[in-house]
Amino acid sequence: MDGAPPTRDLSFAEALREAMDIALAEDDRVVLMGEDIGVYGGAFQVTLDLVHKYGAERVIDTPISELGGAGVAVGAALTGLWPIYEFQFSDFSTLAMEQIVNQAAKLRYMLGGAVSVPLVYRMPTGSGTGAAAQHSQSLEAWFGHVPGLKVVQPSTPADAKGLLLAALDDPDPVLIFEHKLLYKTKGAVPEGRHTVALGTAETRREGRDLTLVASGVMVDRALEAAEALAGEGVSAEVIDLRSIRPIDRDTVLASVRKTGRLMVIYEAVKTLGIGAEISAMVAESDAFDFLDAPIVRLGGAESPIPYNPTLEAAAVPQIADIVRAARDLAGGVV
Amino acid sequence: MPTEVILPKVDMDMSHGTIAAWHVAEGAAVTQGQPLFDIETDKAAMEVESPADGMVHHQTPAGTEVAIGTPVAWLYAEGEEVGPRPDGAAPAAPDARAAAQPLPQDPGVPAADHRAQPAPDQTPSAPAPKTAPDPPSDLRPDPTTGGLRATPAARAAARDAGVDLAAVSGSGPRGRVQRGDVLAFAPRRRAPSGPAVPLVLIHGFGADAGVWRALEAAVDPSRPVIQLELPGHGRVPAAKIRDFKDLVSRIRTEFDALDLPLAELVGHSLGGACALALADTRAPRVAGLTLIAPAGLGPQIDGAAIAGVARASKAESLGPWLRGMVGAPAALSDRYIAAAARARADAGLHAAQSQMAEVLFADGVQTFDLTPALARVGCPLRLIWGKRDSVIPWRHALRAPGRAALHLFDDLGHLPQIEDPAAIAALIAPVTTTTVGRAVHA
Numbered sequence: 001m002d003g004a005p006p007t008r009d010l011s012f013a014e015a016l017r018e019a020m021d022i023a024l025a026e027d028d029r030v031v032l033m034g035e036d037i038g039v040y041g042g043a044f045q046v047t048l049d050l051v052h053k054y055g056a057e058r059v060i061d062t063p064i065s066e067l068g069g070a071g072v073a074v075g076a077a078l079t080g081l082w083p084i085y086e087f088q089f090s091d092f093s094t095l096a097m098e099q100i101v102n103q104a105a106k107l108r109y110m111l112g113g114a115v116s117v118p119l120v121y122r123m124p125t126g127s128g129t130g131a132a133a134q135h136s137q138s139l140e141a142w143f144g145h146v147p148g149l150k151v152v153q154p155s156t157p158a159d160a161k162g163l164l165l166a167a168l169d170d171p172d173p174v175l176i177f178e179h180k181l182l183y184k185t186k187g188a189v190p191e192g193r194h195t196v197a198l199g200t201a202e203t204r205r206e207g208r209d210l211t212l213v214a215s216g217v218m219v220d221r222a223l224e225a226a227e228a229l230a231g232e233g234v235s236a237e238v239i240d241l242r243s244i245r246p247i248d249r250d251t252v253l254a255s256v257r258k259t260g261r262l263m264v265i266y267e268a269v270k271t272l273g274i275g276a277e278i279s280a281m282v283a284e285s286d287a288f289d290f291l292d293a294p295i296v297r298l299g300g301a302e303s304p305i306p307y308n309p310t311l312e313a314a315a316v317p318q319i320a321d322i323v324r325a326a327r328d329l330a331g332g333v334v
Numbered sequence: 335m336p337t338e339v340i341l342p343k344v345d346m347d348m349s350h351g352t353i354a355a356w357h358v359a360e361g362a363a364v365t366q367g368q369p370l371f372d373i374e375t376d377k378a379a380m381e382v383e384s385p386a387d388g389m390v391h392h393q394t395p396a397g398t399e400v401a402i403g404t405p406v407a408w409l410y411a412e413g414e415e416v417g418p419r420p421d422g423a424a425p426a427a428p429d430a431r432a433a434a435q436p437l438p439q440d441p442g443v444p445a446a447d448h449r450a451q452p453a454p455d456q457t458p459s460a461p462a463p464k465t466a467p468d469p470p471s472d473l474r475p476d477p478t479t480g481g482l483r484a485t486p487a488a489r490a491a492a493r494d495a496g497v498d499l500a501a502v503s504g505s506g507p508r509g510r511v512q513r514g515d516v517l518a519f520a521p522r523r524r525a526p527s528g529p530a531v532p533l534v535l536i537h538g539f540g541a542d543a544g545v546w547r548a549l550e551a552a553v554d555p556s557r558p559v560i561q562l563e564l565p566g567h568g569r570v571p572a573a574k575i576r577d578f579k580d581l582v583s584r585i586r587t588e589f590d591a592l593d594l595p596l597a598e599l600v601g602h603s604l605g606g607a608c609a610l611a612l613a614d615t616r617a618p619r620v621a622g623l624t625l626i627a628p629a630g631l632g633p634q635i636d637g638a639a640i641a642g643v644a645r646a647s648k649a650e651s652l653g654p655w656l657r658g659m660v661g662a663p664a665a666l667s668d669r670y671i672a673a674a675a676r677a678r679a680d681a682g683l684h685a686a687q688s689q690m691a692e693v694l695f696a697d698g699v700q701t702f703d704l705t706p707a708l709a710r711v712g713c714p715l716r717l718i719w720g721k722r723d724s725v726i727p728w729r730h731a732l733r734a735p736g737r738a739a740l741h742l743f744d745d746l747g748h749l750p751q752i753e754d755p756a757a758i759a760a761l762i763a764p765v766t767t768t769t770v771g772r773a774v775h776a
């Protein structure tokens with residue numbers, strides 16, 4: 001901690017906008033790109049009025065082609081700009097896989113380090129908004145599987161700002177997954193330039209009996225569950241991953257060494273996801289010897305996200321699910 | 335999904351046990367911790383508590399002998415549909431075939447799928463066989479590798495402590511040995527070697543076996559040391575104590591289970607009272623008795639300190655009480671207090687200890703009087719007290735009979751074994767079986 005910098009209460013969306021505002025003001029190379037991010041202000045009103053402050057040459061509305069927009073961003077990055085490209089919904093990044101996975105992620109490697117692709121993709125993500133199967137997915141693990149990409153997932157307004165600015169500082173492509181349910185949540189955000197190092201997790205709550213690893217909106221749910229569990233005498237530690245790739249291995253392993261019990265909570269489909277990665281990471285490490293119960297993964301259902309609100313809520317971990325599973329894990333029932 | 339109730343391993347050499355009796359009828363409700371059934375082995379009878387709340391179904395009938403780890407009943411939640419036995423075995427007639435089936439344990443498979451599984455060759459009317467089935471393959475130690483169900487942490491703890499995992503009974507699901515099981519097993523016995531009589535240490539109210547660490551390090555390492563913990567303290571589960579007699583009977587059960595021909599008892603504070611009561615009823619097996627600031631020798635006690643310790647959940651609240659108990663506050667390090675607070679982090683423990691304090695020290699008064707027992711002690715007896723003890727007045731020591739040795743320390747408080755472990759260890763000189771023989775029969 002470098003003293004306590006002054007903070008202001010901002011929403012998650014405001015914190016992201018402030019980060020972009022700072023970046024646009026600091027360096028002419030920074031440009032924003034995306035569908036309806038100009039006068040309309042963005043699908044979730046994150047860029048809002050930045051077009052009026054910096055003009056249409058730096059806050060650029062792109063045509064309705066994710067493949068085209070994401071590709072133009074790669075070209076712009078290769079030729080000296082620092083673009084931030086917004087997908088309206090991260091689900092639409094499936095249309096731009098070629099540019100993200102085959103171009104942005106690989107060009108530095110394939111050209112022997114002669115170039116880098118310093119761009120940021122902003123990815124509004126997740127369920128809970130009634131936007132149905134094609135607008136509610138959690139695809140962060142897809143991109144976390146690709147060497148050459150970095151993937152972050154903030155859970156607080158402060159981290160939204162800090163991770164977005166750190167992503168822009170990074171010489172390689174970074175995807176920032178912004179959970180749509182978080183846009184309106186408020187929190188203290190450090191003033192001015194504030195960065196959070198990529199690949200660093202944060203222990204949000206110290207505990208003794210079990211470790212809950214989560215990211216994005218699941219951090220809030222894990223914290224609320226931990227509070228409920230404390231009332232039952234179960235002491236849960238909550239780790240906010242913040243980065244999916246690279247993963248902060250040390251923080252997770254240290255916590256498991258301490259508690260001996262691990263539960264990974266994530267909204268994405270349970271199978272072949274972040275939970276599997278973290279479980280394997282622990283099982284392959286010396287923290288294995290500290291496990292005093294099987295690892296528990298609490299992930300999304302093996303189904304598309306339903307439109308029906310009741311089913312939509314049932315398809316991803318909720319606070320009550322976390323409390324129940326954690327109680328069993330800590331109580332030796334699992 | 336219903337909760338499985340298995341036949342636990344309650345004895346080191348146990349491979350099978352007989353269900354002696356059910357305390358709860360088929361279909362009736364139980365709460366976690368309530369006595370559920372009795373088991374008998376070649377050596378012992380033992381009550382088994384319910385692992386969870388629920389309605390008991392599919393009971394294996396009393397009189398049936400089963401292998402450890404075998405399910406003997408299932409607990410269903412209120413309103414949960416009760417189908418055939420979830421393991422598909424024939425009711426009341428476990429046979430080798432049923433036991434050989436893999437257990438339906440995949441939590442991802444809904445209960446309905448288990449019901450759909452055919453239970454081949456069901457013979458509901460067959461009488462319960464007296465011979466036990468083999469335990470299901472994944473519960474049985476592998477004959478070639480000795481594989482058994484234990485967590486990685488339990489295995490690591492067993493390696494560190496030099497404990498044979500097979501000797502530890504597992505409290506986890508399906509008899510899985512967990513780290514706590516190994517820890518509860520391991521520190522009790524420092525390898526007995528030589529002719530020295532084991533020391534049995536009993537800690538005081540609000541403490542746990544950790545209170546002996548410094549003393550243990552200072553006594554002759556060849557001396558076997560065994561620690562008993564009070565109910566609701568340390569690793570011993572919470573239990574409602576009715577009165578001092580009830581507390582002593584629980585300690586006596588623990589002591590008897592150690593099966594020691596001869597032991598020297600050392601008790602501190604409430605543990606001193608327990609040690610004295612134990613010496614009174616187990617005289618032939620007690621070679622010597624050391625009471626450190628014992629309770630039970632007079633009515634006075636610092637009720638506020640007792641209540642404060644019982645309630646304390648963190649170092650900040652525990653520290654002032656503990657420091658107030660010692661002659662020189664610096665005698666207790668921050669680390670000691672932090673460790674003591676960590677060991678007390680369990681909310682259930684506070685409740686149990688507060689309840690115990692209310693019963694034993696009602697209105698700040700010691701409700702039990704052991705001075706008659708003190709007069710009856712026939713073995714070598716010593717009392718150790720710090721004259722700065724603010725919890726129990728040291729003058730209670732003067733009620734000891736003339737043949738007892740009194741060791742009164744001017745500068746020590748209520749925790750002499752922590753304040754000056756070397757001095758206390760020197761008093762507890764090694765007693766060998768031969769010298770004890772002389773002492774007892776001379």
